[in-house]
Amino acid sequence: MNWLLTQLFGRLPIGWLQLSHNKGRLFAAVSGVAFANLLVFMQLGIMGALNGSTVAPYAIIDTDIILSSQEGNTLTDSEHIARVWMLQALGVAGVADVSPLYIGNLPFTLDDGTSVSLLVFGVNTTQPGFVSPAIAPLLSKLTLENTTLLDEGTRGMPTSVIDGLKAGAPFAFEASGQTLTAVGTMNVGGGFLADGMMMVSDQTFLQFFGSRSSAAPDHIMVRVADGVSPETVAARLSDVLPALTVRVQTNEAAQAADLSFMSSERPTGIIFGFGVFMGILVGLVIVYQVLSTDVADHLREYATFKAMGYGQPFFLGIIFEEAIVLAVFGFIPGLIASMGLYAGLVAVTGLPVTMDASRAILVFLGTLTACTISGAIATRRLANADPADLF
């Protein structure tokens, strides 16, 4: 380590020697940074899962443009839209096809007493082009009344059921006093919105949700003609449809809008953002404390170095060296502990909490930055090291 740092800095690694000389302080500082990392990782993990489950439903549909009610908030938190706009949209240049999408929440209780709440997507089974290519081949199975495709990741659903379905054994269950038969699976995952998802035909949907009418789906999916950009068509649709009631968004824009709604307008998003902020603050304060105590404890030595002719860059170098050591040594255990906690969260909640490289790199860079800022503040104490006081 000494040798490595000496090569790296081209001088004695005083910052490192100083930090490692006081083992207790080093341990406290590293633990502090690791803890701050853990806080930030947990918040980001849950926030990531929140974002992931916000856009997850988009994976089961396949559309270029989505028409929705202006009253709605997100794909799954929507209001109804009049079906007449579907016909109007069909008349717009560049629109190749349109299809209604119904969404509802279906709570039911399994035989073993587990209560499950599923997001139900009702689609037109004669338009397989509007569901994801993975699901499209299964769509014909749904033409049979009261059949459904069940989410493999459904929370509370026994694995035997899912395994059975994959092997081709249908699974019948009661919901809303009617019998539904699962005839296949799709893979979306639960998340925050519901315990899982399921897909049915629009006919089955309307049968289960008696209050809903075919005249008012939740969204209208629009496929554009080959070679036309969805943005262009979306602009044309906006011109034609009443802006006060109909929201026209490309698929991408809709996902982005859902994400921003969930992270900025929902208390959960704000709370998690605040958690990240707290984690960073904790790290900053701990590192500042350690580094400034270190400076204060060594004022006479620093003053001696000043008398010997060492300039400000030398002292800044020492503090930043310490900051970098703390950042690296704190980040590694923080990352490992966070991955452990992520695995625990997945096992317990089934939320899609995963560590991706970009997040790890981001947090590491953030840690480096925070430690450096703390170090920069701590160096202000160096001004107190006056060599004239040494004699």
Place this chain on the structure above:
Amino acid sequence: MSGAPIVVSGLNHFFGTGEARKQAIFDINVTVKRGSLTILMGPSGSGKTTLLTLIGALRDIQDGSVYLLDRELNGATEGELVALRRRLGFIFQAHNLHESLTATQNVRMGLEVHGKGNASLQRAASHHMLDLLGLADRRDYLPGNLSGGQKQRVAVARALVANPQIVLADEPTAALDKESGHTVVEMLKTLGQVRGTTTVMVTHDPRILELADRIIKLEDGSVVSDESN
């Protein structure tokens, strides 16, 4: 080098402001010859340390002038002062060693400031200096494991390792036993003769007075006697 390494003229120094303003140094004029060993004496509070810090570019000159190695300190920039200090060797009363650095590493700090020589050359030079001061078997000790006198000798080694042109010392022998105190002063004396190192030292130690080329006595911030041997 044209002139003397230290030329002090019309030097006054004040501490405090307003009502509390107090003059510590009164119109001092001293020229120190190259390679000489000069001793500053005087009662406590007579201004010895203040004069030493002014000469050592550790304190801003308020009034008068100090030429150090042909550079005027009065009005010099911080950068110029830092560069000048690298050519000096300071020996403080307290050792001020870095607790996390070994004896050798502490001494090396006196070389690294110049940025010259690679690590192994610096280490060899540091070892040599420690050996001269009788610390050959303590090279890799941390200060915490050294006696007070040994620490002070490490500090001396650190001050001398880079071959300074001027050595400024404030009661350096206070923490040393008789023998090593004598060794250190002998060493400074020899350096003066061999390399032309100029030493200004504050001390009350009568045994050292015999070795001095010149003894300056201060009282209440003024020179009251100035004798050359």
